[in-house]
Amino acid sequence: xxxxxxxxxxxxxxxxxxxxxxxxxxxxxxxxxxxxxxxxxxxxxxxxxxxxxxxxxxxxxxxxxxxxxxxxxxxxxxxxxxxxxxxxxxxxxxxxxxxxxxxxxxxxxxxxxxxxxxxxxxxxxxxxxxxxxxxxxxxxxxxxxxxxxxxxxxxxxxxxxxxxxxxxxxxxxxxxxxxxxxxxxxxxxxxxxxxxxxxxxxxxxxxxxxxxxxxxxxxxxxxxxxxxxxxxxxxxxxxxxxxxxxxxxxxxxxxxxxxxxxxxxxxxxxxxxxxxxxxxxxxxxxxxxxxxxxxxxxxxxxxxxxxxxxxxxxxxxxxxxxxxx
Amino acid sequence: xxxxxxxxxxxxxxxxxxxxxxxxxxxxxxxxxxxxxxxxxxxxxxxxxxxxxxxxxxxxxxxxxxxxxxxxxxxxxxxxxxxxxxxxxxxxxxxxxxxxxxxxxxxxxxxxxxxxxxxxxxxxxxxxxxxxxxxxxxxxxxxxxxxxxxxxxxxxxxxxxxxxxxxxxxxxxxxxxxxxxxxxxxxxxxxxxxxxxxxxxxxxxxxxxxxxxxxxxxxxxxxxxxxxxxxxxxxxxxxxxxxxxxxxxxxxxxxxxxxxxxxxxxxxxxxxxxxxxxxxxxxxxxxxxxxxxxxxxxxxxxxxxxxxxxxxxxxxxxxxxxxxxx
Numbered sequence: 001x002x003x004x005x006x007x008x009x010x011x012x013x014x015x016x017x018x019x020x021x022x023x024x025x026x027x028x029x030x031x032x033x034x035x036x037x038x039x040x041x042x043x044x045x046x047x048x049x050x051x052x053x054x055x056x057x058x059x060x061x062x063x064x065x066x067x068x069x070x071x072x073x074x075x076x077x078x079x080x081x082x083x084x085x086x087x088x089x090x091x092x093x094x095x096x097x098x099x100x101x102x103x104x105x106x107x108x109x110x111x112x113x114x115x116x117x118x119x120x121x122x123x124x125x126x127x128x129x130x131x132x133x134x135x136x137x138x139x140x141x142x143x144x145x146x147x148x149x150x151x152x153x154x155x156x157x158x159x160x161x162x163x164x165x166x167x168x169x170x171x172x173x174x175x176x177x178x179x180x181x182x183x184x185x186x187x188x189x190x191x192x193x194x195x196x197x198x199x200x201x202x203x204x205x206x207x208x209x210x211x212x213x214x215x216x217x218x219x220x221x222x223x224x225x226x227x228x229x230x231x232x233x234x235x236x237x238x239x240x241x242x243x244x245x246x247x248x249x250x251x252x253x254x255x256x257x258x259x260x261x262x263x264x265x266x267x268x269x270x271x272x273x274x275x276x277x278x279x280x281x282x283x284x285x286x287x288x289x290x291x292x293x294x295x296x297x298x299x300x301x302x303x304x305x306x307x308x309x310x311x312x313x314x315x316x317x318x319x320x321x322x323x324x325x
Numbered sequence: 326x327x328x329x330x331x332x333x334x335x336x337x338x339x340x341x342x343x344x345x346x347x348x349x350x351x352x353x354x355x356x357x358x359x360x361x362x363x364x365x366x367x368x369x370x371x372x373x374x375x376x377x378x379x380x381x382x383x384x385x386x387x388x389x390x391x392x393x394x395x396x397x398x399x400x401x402x403x404x405x406x407x408x409x410x411x412x413x414x415x416x417x418x419x420x421x422x423x424x425x426x427x428x429x430x431x432x433x434x435x436x437x438x439x440x441x442x443x444x445x446x447x448x449x450x451x452x453x454x455x456x457x458x459x460x461x462x463x464x465x466x467x468x469x470x471x472x473x474x475x476x477x478x479x480x481x482x483x484x485x486x487x488x489x490x491x492x493x494x495x496x497x498x499x500x501x502x503x504x505x506x507x508x509x510x511x512x513x514x515x516x517x518x519x520x521x522x523x524x525x526x527x528x529x530x531x532x533x534x535x536x537x538x539x540x541x542x543x544x545x546x547x548x549x550x551x552x553x554x555x556x557x558x559x560x561x562x563x564x565x566x567x568x569x570x571x572x573x574x575x576x577x578x579x580x581x582x583x584x585x586x587x588x589x590x591x592x593x594x595x596x597x598x599x600x601x602x603x604x605x606x607x608x609x610x611x612x613x614x615x616x617x618x619x620x621x622x623x624x625x626x627x628x629x630x631x632x633x634x635x636x637x638x639x640x641x642x643x644x645x646x647x648x649x650x651x
Contacts, residue, residue, distance in 0.1 A: 068452050070459040104431040108423070
């Protein structure tokens with residue numbers, strides 16, 4: 001076992017990919033000479049050269065389109081979009097083209113492309129740099145959306161994503177890079193579409209992904225001190241979605257609360273809540289609760305920003321309300 | 326008509342004629358089938374622009390990629406797709422190039438490296454750069470021919486792609502079919518620099534404007550450009566002046582153009598002028614050319630018949646090809 005950071009996990013995953021597969025290359029803004037905006041690709045140019053670690057102009061649409069075309073032409077690109085907010089500049093290429101080429105060509109062309117990007121708020125970067133838009137992509141057939149919450153999952157999921165023949169949005173969280181965790185020395189994979197039960201409990205089910213998994217775990221710890229045993233489930237990927245694990249848990253606990261950093265209206269949590277009530281309605285002892293980001297453009301000022309993002313306190317309050325305490 | 330200085334033989338010259346007639350007849354029959362309700366959705370006809378498809382695509386090798394926009398039937402035919410496969414696609418039938426799931430605007434044939442018709446204006450430009458990037462990373466000498474219309478000039482993807490292609494010296498030809506209108510909007514009202522080919526200068530990309538109604542000129546110049554790009558000299562931009570004889574799509578009443586302008590361009594009809602040249606130059610007789618027309622008429626008639634008789638995709642096709650493992 002090794003104790004590594006989330007950043008290390010992504011670096012290891014990318015280095016493996018470049019060492020093991022000639023078809024793989026990475027491109028993005030300032031990933032080469034600069035070493036990556038989050039220092040994930042530090043030293044890569046020296047090891048792999050500028051033909052496989054390609055610095056691009058600030059042209060998200062051209063970058064993703066070039067990734068798509070290169071994938072159609074037999075390569076396996078990893079395109080880094082510095083933050084998920086900038087994916088909006090490439091929406092045409094991601095949603096109108098990459099996601100649809102296999103279908104529209106009846107399988108003649110495929111787009112094995114990995115788009116790495118960074119989601120989330122909490123770094124006081126204000127409204128344009130703090131959004132959680134992964135749920136938008138999860139509603140598009142043809143895309144897959146992966147949201148690792150730990151170093152173990154970041155490495156294991158990336159290895160699985162490399163085997164995918166379709167475009168994958170690999171969503172890292174800005175506040176997770178420095179978090180640490182253990183990973184085995186031996187090679188392992190984490191499959192897509194398999195949720196992880198992070199903590200066992202019988203009183204209610206907390207469903208989360210990405211950084212909200214840690215918030216849910218912290219809340220569960222606090223709740224344990226108050227005599228409430230929460231089960232915490234990390235979805236790990238939004239598409240494909242493992243709703244089975246969630247439903248099985250809710251059938252046992254009778255209570256579900258979905259925690260997400262994105263805005264409530266149209267948030268991915270609404271999809272989870274909907275599927276739970278479809279499949280476990282008779283087992284529910286209370287309405288499904290939701291904890292989500294405040295419906296505001298994320299403010300800069302720290303006390304306000306903290307109010308806009310779900311926290312241990314807001315999750316605990318939602319749980320106590322759901323349980324009628 | 327440009328004098329055919331590098332013309333190989335009569336068979337080649339006749340094949341340009343056949344290709345143009347095939348496109349023209351295909352489009353006319355498609356329009357009829359649209360009026361009959363057999364073809365639905367959008368139908369964008371290539372009538373009037375045939376010299377570009379026939380002249381330019383014949384300059385490619387079999388390993389080169391072709392990427393285009395939604396007015397793509399002519400390009401697909403010139404790349405060698407069978408009319409019945411395209412017509413079936415227009416009919417939404419299982420015998421179509423995408424088994425009926427792409428439609429008129431999204432024609433593909435991986436075996437001929439037709440990497441798509443793209444229906445979002447400008448969307449194909451970065452993808453063409455990406456195919457060229459793959460060729461470059463794989464150290465092959467395959468190049469990419471990417472068509473765009475004058476309307477695509479104003480999309481951000483145009484700027485991003487031109488910059489990227491030139492910066493990385495990618496083996497791609499951006500070939501603008503300037504038919505003077507983006508839907509109903511005249512190019513000079515929409516592009517601040519309507520001498521489109523000169524825009525390439527800003528990207529350090531060589532370019533030229535050519536006569537898109539002259540199949541021989543299109544072929545000769547595109548062949549030179551293909552060689553230039555294949556030799557590793559980076560991308561090239563071509564602007565071919567042409568005219569859409571019909572509306573933007575079948576829904577377009579074409580009430581925004583002047584009659585005199587239409588007549589002026591229709592006098593340059595790429596098929597009738599080429600036909601006259603073939604006859605005057607004693608390359609082919611009228612009778613020989615009539616035989617070509619008859620064979621094409623029959624071929625397209627059979628294509629319509631096959632498309633009409635073929636089955637629609639079965640319900641289970643709905644979820645096929647969304648993912649590798651659907």
